[in-house]
Structures are given as C-alpha cells and as structure tokens.
Amino acid sequence: MGEVLNVVVAVAVIVFIVRWVTSGKDAASGPSPSAVLGFRPKNVTIEMVETVHTMFPDIPSDNIRYDLLRTGNVQTSINTILERGFLPAPPPAYYTIYPRALDSTDTAARPAPAPSSSSKSKSENLIERYHLENRVAVSSGVEARTPEEAAGRADWEENAEKREASLRERKAQMILAARQRLLAQQAKEAGSST
Numbered sequence: 001m002g003e004v005l006n007v008v009v010a011v012a013v014i015v016f017i018v019r020w021v022t023s024g025k026d027a028a029s030g031p032s033p034s035a036v037l038g039f040r041p042k043n044v045t046i047e048m049v050e051t052v053h054t055m056f057p058d059i060p061s062d063n064i065r066y067d068l069l070r071t072g073n074v075q076t077s078i079n080t081i082l083e084r085g086f087l088p089a090p091p092p093a094y095y096t097i098y099p100r101a102l103d104s105t106d107t108a109a110r111p112a113p114a115p116s117s118s119s120k121s122k123s124e125n126l127i128e129r130y131h132l133e134n135r136v137a138v139s140s141g142v143e144a145r146t147p148e149e150a151a152g153r154a155d156w157e158e159n160a161e162k163r164e165a166s167l168r169e170r171k172a173q174m175i176l177a178a179r180q181r182l183l184a185q186q187a188k189e190a191g192s193s194t
Contacts, residue, residue: 036093042072052077059087062100066090126175135176 034040044065051074052064059081067077067087081087090098127136157163 031096033097036097037069037091039070041069044068044072048074052081056081060089062090062094062098063087065098066094127179130172130175132172132175135172136179 048068049061049064053059053061055078064077064087067080071077077087127133157166
C-alpha cells in the first residue's frame with residue numbers, strides 16, 4: 001500500500017512540473033486567441049474573407065474576418081449582413097492577435113487583375129473610354145449643361161437595341177456636360193488666381 005501511494009504522489013508531482021513548465025512557454029508566446037477573444041476562433045481562410053468582401057465591398061475586412069472567426073461559415077456571415085445590413089466591429093483585443101487589414105483585404109492575397117485591364121493605360125479617361133474624342137471638339141462651343149439637362153428624359157423604346165443606343169447617347173451627353181463644367185471651373189479658378 002505504501003508503494004502505491006509513493007507512485008501516485010510521484011506521478012502527481014511530475015504532472016504538476018510538466019504543466020508548470022509548459023504554461024511558462026505559453027505565457028512567453030502571448031495570450032491564446034480564445035482567451036483574448038472570449039471564444040474559440042474557427043479556421044478562416046483568405047478565400048472565405050474574399051468571398052464575403054466581393055459580395056459586400058463596403059463591409060471592412062476586419063469585421064468580416066471577426067465574424068468568420070466566430071461563425072466559421074461564409075453563409076452565416078452573409079445572412080447576418082443581409083439581415084442586419086452590417087457586421088459588428090471587432091473589439092480592440094482582436095487587433096492584438098490579428099493585425100489591422102490594410103485597405104480592404106491583404107493586397108498580397110488578392111488575385112492578379114485580368115490581363116485586359118492591365119493592358120489599358122492608367123491615364124484613360126471617360127472621353128477615351130466612351131470614344132467621344134470627335135464630339136469634344138464639336139461640343140466645345142456649346143454652353144455647359146447640368147447632367148440632368150444633358151441626360152434628358154428618355155422615352156421607352158420598343159426594342160432592346162434602341163434602348164441601349166438611347167442609354168449610350170445619354171451617357172455621352174452627361175460625360176460631355178460634366179467635362180464642360182470642369183473646364184469652366186478650371187478657367188474660373190485660373191482667372192481668379194491671376
């Protein structure tokens with residue numbers, strides 16, 4: 001009986017020492033995420049955050065990641081956004097474990113842009129994009145109109161092609177009117193600075 005008691009005490013002392021030694025290493029590496037957040041975080045991948053952020057670009061990535069850490073499910077996070085219209089902001093303790101996301105998500109994790117968009121020059125403006133270069137010279141003598149006046153009131157056309165052409169024309173008129181207002185404003189500022 002005495003030998004069994006000695007073995008039990010020895011095992012208890014060894015377990016106590018092992019726990020004490022390993023707990024010192026955990027304290028040196030920092031608090032555990034579950035202790036800081038108050039719940040055990042689920043595994044969240046960058047793709048999960050990107051999926052939700054693609055659908056709701058106005059929701060900050062940190063809010064999305066925090067909700068996914070709680071739920072672990074993209075569908076649940078999306079339903080929360082649809083029901084509430086927002087995701088709650090993470091508490092300040094969240095940022096001690098997960099550094100603040102830069103703009104919207106990690107730029108290194110974003111997929112590369114499509115080759116067609118990278119081949120376009122960065123200086124492309126609306127005039128070039130909608131091929132209105134020839135109409136700029138014609139409209140330079142016309143007085144500036146507001147976008148509402150330029151767009152006018154559209155009549156409902158009987159087929160899709162005519163409706164598309166009407167929309168394209170209204171866009172062109174709005175772009176040209178905005179350009180004229182910008183040029184007038186720049187001329188006014190240049191005149192007042194001289």
